[in-house]
Amino acid sequence: MKKITMILAIIAVSATLGMAKTSDPIIIKPVDGDMTPIIIKILDDVDTKDIQLVFEKGVYRFLPDYALGKYLEITNHGNGYKRIIFNFNKFRSVSIEGNGSEFIFHGQAMPFLFEDCESIKVSDLVIDWDIPFTFLGEVVAVNEEEGWRDIKPLKDGFSWEIRNGQLEFPNIDGFSYSYPGSTLAFDATEKRPVHGAWDIDSKPRWVEKLPNANLRFHERLKHYPPIGSLLSSKGDREHDRYAPAFDFKTSSNIYLDGIVIHHALGMGFLFERSENIRLINSGIYLRVGTNRVISTTADATHFCNCKGSILIENCRFENMLDDGTNVHGTYVEVDEVIDNSTLRTKLMHFEQRGFEFAAPGDEVWFIIQPSPQRSETAVISKVKFINDEFIEISFDSQLPAGLKSGDILENKTWNPEFTMRGSTIRNHRARNVVLKTPLKTVIEDNYFSSMMSSIFFRGETFFWFESGAVNDVLIQNNTFEYSAYSGSEHSVLNITPRLGSAFDQSITYDRNISFVNNTIRTFGNRIVNADRVDGLTIKNNKIIKTYGVPELYPGTPLIELTNCQNTVIQGNSYEGDCETAIKTDEQSKLTLFVKNNKDFN
Structure with missing residues (x-):
């Protein structure tokens, strides 16, 4: 019966296309079963350069079986043969009106690919997977001496099995990760990384299924997760970034409004060599009431060699396994x-x-x-x-x-101006915002809480090879709360280039960064760490030390400067206890201006 319904739906859509003019919208209704063949036929049959898809509100399910197969090179993901549901590679303009519809994907599927489009508008969609590509379980026992941990695995909504003494997941359509790989402990109540969490690259010697149905992972770790935490794994680094939910390649004039992503097999929104982008009123976060702790398995948003103007406004990014945004x-x-x-x-x-x-x-x-x-x-x-x-x-x-x-x-040509305002980023692994563009950058009126550094500047000629040095950055009127709670040492604002050994490590790299009128409430004292900056202004910020969780790196200064020039520290206030407010090396001290800071020792 489902097959007949699908055939009738395809016939109905085909008839509509036959009568449609270039400007006419294509109306799509949900049907039972797999919507992928319907979408593939619609896109194949349209012979104009402009397409407008309007989805009647409902739940649409997409399987990868009949999706378009294509080899893709996707930056910061795994290159390879992908199954693409919505492939927009022959259109000048694309408009998608979701009307609040939910798109539920299954298995290894790439939802959206836009290539060489001149105008894109997508609105009012919810993206999710029926079964996430993660494993999750509660830590119920740890034995550091013998090198094992017991996990009570979550079964509802998850897919996994023990085979030949190893955990395999998600066990969907013949695909599984052969070991847990990237693993992180989450607070079961707050659904955020636990205080002092460390990344774990998990590859157990073997996994034993106990009589009580718990799993014993025989593996010696440098840092064991706390009992009661939820331990989440996303697989090995070579395969754990299949594809973003939305990939925009060499496209322009992109307008995204009211899109919510609950899960993706990589990043949420990826923009490659594209220009003029607006992402507003959108989010990447967990469903209300879900037992999951992970939304996207990589960054919420990522911009690689883009240009023009980029705006992220009134958005909410939570529970990703990497940065809120990375612009480089x-x-x-x-x-x-x-x-x-x-x-x-x-x-x-x-x-x-x-x-x-x-x-x-x-x-x-x-x-x-x-x-x-x-x-x-x-x-x-x-x-x-x-x-x-x-x-x-x-x-x-x-x-x-x-x-x-x-x-x-x-x-030099492909660098954007970037603005983020009115947005919330929290409860995720890594950094809130990573910035690497020489053009004007404004980060204002946001709420940030980050496991690692909230604002991170790191152009690097080593490992990632992500450029580049910033020249004009304003970070103002933001609230930073409970930041830098990773086990490794971070700061709220962290400016630290990573250059290969052949480069002079004392030469100025970043320039003209203003950190002003922000409110910082956090348990640690490391607020600003700056290395090789010319023109850093730290002004009129309110810093409040909070209590209730352990300070991970006691004795650190509020502000530390290394190889900096022309730094201004003025009009800031501090409430709390701190041994050292400002620490500098000799070079940074030569051009340092400090004035009217309240309660700085």
Whole structure:
């Protein structure tokens, strides 16, 4: 009966398409069973460059069986063959009106892919999975001496099994992670990482099913989770980022309003080499009443080599397993200088493979060791992609003198202005906001609570190779509450470039960061940590030390400066106990201005 219903639905939609003009919306109604074939047919049959889909309010279920198969290179995810439900790669403009509908996905599915679109509008949708790609259980016993922990696994809504002495999950459609992998302990009441939590890369020697149905993980850990906590795992790093819920590639004028994501097999919203983006009134968070603790298995939002204007406003991001947002470019390393206007470059991180670093007409900065600062520029005349790792780039002018293997390039053209306001980010792993764009950045009127640093600046020519240095940042009127509670040491505002050993570690990297009129309520004293900043202003902030949980790193200063220049610390107030308010090295002290701070020792 379900098959007949689906066939009739496809016929009805086909008839509508036959009568539709370019501007006519396509009305879609929910049917029992798998909606994927219906969507695939709709997108195949439309022969215009503009499409408008209107979903009548309801619950729509999508299976990957008949989804479009395609090999994709997705930055900060695992490249590979993906099953795509909504594939928008032939349209100039796309409009999707969800009317509050719920889209429930199953298995390894990629919900939305937009490629080369000039206008995108998506509104009023809820995204979820029927079964999450995570394992969750309560820690009921720990024996550090013998090296095991007992877990009472959650079964309702989760899928897993013990096979050959190992935990396999999610055990869906033939796919499972072969070991727990990335694992983190959550507070069972607050549904956030436990105080002092450490990331665990779990690979037990074996997993034993006990007579009481609990699971004993035989594994020696450096940091054991507390009894009573909920321990969540998301699998091995090579496979645990299948795809984002929304992936936008080389697209522009993107408007997203009223979208809620409860789960995704990677990031929530990923933007690659796209421009002019507005994400408003949207969220990534758990359903009310759910027994889950994880929403997306990676960042809520991520912007890689974008340009134009980016706005995140009135949004709520919670319970992700990585950052609230990360805005960055990409460094590529010079592999070989071929001639005086041509070189071969290399994409350095395995999750950058295949990324479109640049195109003809783009302007790039050359960064020549040992200085990490941007130097000369040139415009690209030709790009030849040799494979997913190496790119041959030719320029319309001669290369800078002294450029050599190991130096790096940064795309100057593809950097955005970024604004985040009126948003809440909390209860998740990692940082609230990671910023790496040289253009104007404003972070204002937000509520932040983060396991790690709330605001994090880290351009790096090492490991991730994410550019770059900031030049104009205003962080104002935000509330920071219960921040930096990871087991490893962090600060509320953390500015710390990570550069390879061939770079001079004392040269200024970031510039012109203002941290003003913010309220910080947290248990620890490490509020600002700044390394290699020129022009840092810390002004009129209200810092209140809270009590009730252990201070993880006692004796740390409120503000610590290393290799900084032109720092202003003025008009701030502090309530609490602190041995040292400001700690600086000799270089930072030379141009430091301190005035009218209340109760700073």
